[in-house]
Amino acid sequence: MQFTSFHALISSLIFLCYWLIIVATTLRIVFKRRPTTYVIAWMLVIYILPLVGVILYFALGEAHLGQQRVKRAQKMRPTITKFINKLSVFQDIFTDKVSQVSKPIFQLCKHQTGLDGIKGNHIELLSNTDAIFDRLIADINQATSNIEMVFYIWNKGGRADEVEEALIQASKRGVTCRLMLDSAGSRNFIRSNASKKMRDAGITVIEVLKVNLFRFMFRRLDLRQHRKVAIIDNYISYTGSMNIVDPRFFKQNKHVGEWVDVMVRMSGPVTTLMGAIYTSDWELETGDYLALPQITDFAEQPEEKKHIMQLIASGPGYTENMIHQVLLTAIYAAQEQIIFTTPYLVPSDDILHAVCTAAQRGVEVIIIVPKKNDSLMVKWASRAFFSELLEGGVKLYQFNDNLLHTKSVLIDKQLSLVGTVNLDMRSLWLNFEITTVIDDAEFARSLAILLQTYLNNSDIVNIEEWEKRPIWQHVVERLFYFFAPLL
Known part of the structure; x- marks a missing residue:
């Protein structure tokens, strides 16, 4: 009888502890004040998968950097503030004279970063894989002092191997080469002989945000370094959607065709700001101080209205929700037309409502997504948004043949946003x-021409035909919709 009572007591205590854990985790999610869909999705996971859901939440639900990185981020802030104050002294590279549609974004950037628009830059939109590799390799070959790179994916094969060889030769002639690669995205390359060969040549290769089960207790496991950046001699810089991969040798087993990307090549004062972002990432990851770029001389005299720019960096340790705020501001500022390209369409509720509202107030809103996608979950989750977008007056196009990986926004044929950000919760x-913010009609024309080629190779999604899809597709879409905030 005593054994039965003891067993009942232990069972009750276990049950009580279980519910206390569930309640505590639920309250933690609610008090984080995240979007409603995000809260509902995680609560479903926790209640459908008891204990497992709690473990998943603490591993994947919060964007915690880990104690070490938080301390490094706090330590860096005074240095970055001092750098920005020093940079702002050079008034001839800044301007607040921007176009009407761009003004709200640049005002937001000024409030968040303390810097006006940066003028006097020279920018080139590169949309052909070979052209991107040609320009990047040529710049590496001409480097004289330093090369810094950070990429999500580095994949061996084809022209990516030429970049590797160019860096090795640069290092041998005395150029300092530093390379940060995301642990998940570049896992195979980091452990390859090619990576060892680069290290042996004197190139510093850092594995960023290392992935293993032990580390989830100290930081979020799926937090990723998704930037694609190259900086040469502190003057030329690149960013955009393309990793160091030759699409002819990358994920061919996924049967989605070749990835279609763009990069922006920049020379001028904006690269100084890019260098500061890289320096912050380096110290955040390694704990080592990397000298900030010099602010003294620019190779060319700034021009009054040439390529006015800003750079928006996001992630833990940076201004919270900055890219989300910029996107919303751009959408609400649009008066005539918005064109998005994104490989992964899982927008926040705020962005979903903003684009539908824009369409309903007479703005032509076009979203181009790939017909084939390398992520099954994202493919079905994105389709759950199609009906609401179409009913809201948004024009949806599906890109044929290859996987459209370009991440861009074009507003009123004047304001361009090009970078690494997908329209999904992970990026936002x-x-x-x-992301580069570019206020320049000439650059916008180049981007508009490229986007038109995408549209020419895309099929519009007709709302009447879309509503006739089989009922099982509705069910699958709604199922994945609940997990959209987690993707």
Whole structure:
């Protein structure tokens, strides 16, 4: 009888502890004040998968950097503030004279970073894989002092091997080469002989945000370094959607065709700001101080209205929700037309409502997504948004043949946003990302021509035909919709 009572007591205590854990985790999610869909999705996971859901939440639900990185981020802030104050002294590279549609974004950037628009830059939109590799390799071959790179994916094969060889030769002639690669995205390359060969040549290769089960107790496991950046001699820089991969040798087993990307090549004062972002990432990851770029001389005299820019960096340790705020501001500022390209369409509720509202107030809103996608979950989750977008007056296009990986926004044929950000929750709230904000009609024309080629190779989604899809597709879409905030 005593044994039965003891067993009942232990069972009751276990049950009580279980519910206390569930309640405590639920309250933690609610008090984080995240979007409603995010809260509902995680609560479903926790209540459908008891204990397992709690473990998943603490591993994947919060964008915590880990104690070490938080301390490093706090330590860096005074240095970055001092750098920005020093940079702002050079008034001839800054301007607040921007176009009407761009003004709200640049005002937001000024409030968040303390810097006006940066003028006097020279920018080139590169949309052909070979052209991107040609320009990047040529710049590496001409480097005289330093090369810094950070990429989500580095994949061996084809022209990516030429970049590797160019870096090795640069290092041998005395150029300092530093390379940060995301642990998950570049896992195979980091452990390859090619990576060892680069290290042996004197190139510093850092594995960023290392992935293993032990580390989830100290930081979020799926936090990713998603930036794609190259900086040469502190003057030329690149960013955009392309990793160091030759699409002819990358994920061919996924049967989605070749990845279609763009990069922006920049020379001028904006690269100084890019260098500061890289320096912050380096210290955040390694704990080592890397000298900030010099602010003294620019190779060319700044021009009054040439390529006015800002860089928006996001991720833990940076201004929270900055890219999300910029996207919303751009959407609400649009008066005539918005064109998005994104490989992964899982927008926040705020962005979903903003684009539908824009369409309903007479703005032509076009979203181009790939017909084939390398992520099954994202493919079905994104389709759950199609009906609401179409009913809201948004024009949806599906890109044929290859996987459209370009991440861009074009507003009123004047304001361009090009970078690494997807229209999904991971890019908007979690990953380390970077976006260029470009206020320039000439650059916008180049981007508009490229986007038109995408549209020419795309099929429009007709709302009547879309609503006739089989009922099982509705069910699958709604199922994955609940997990959209987690993707």
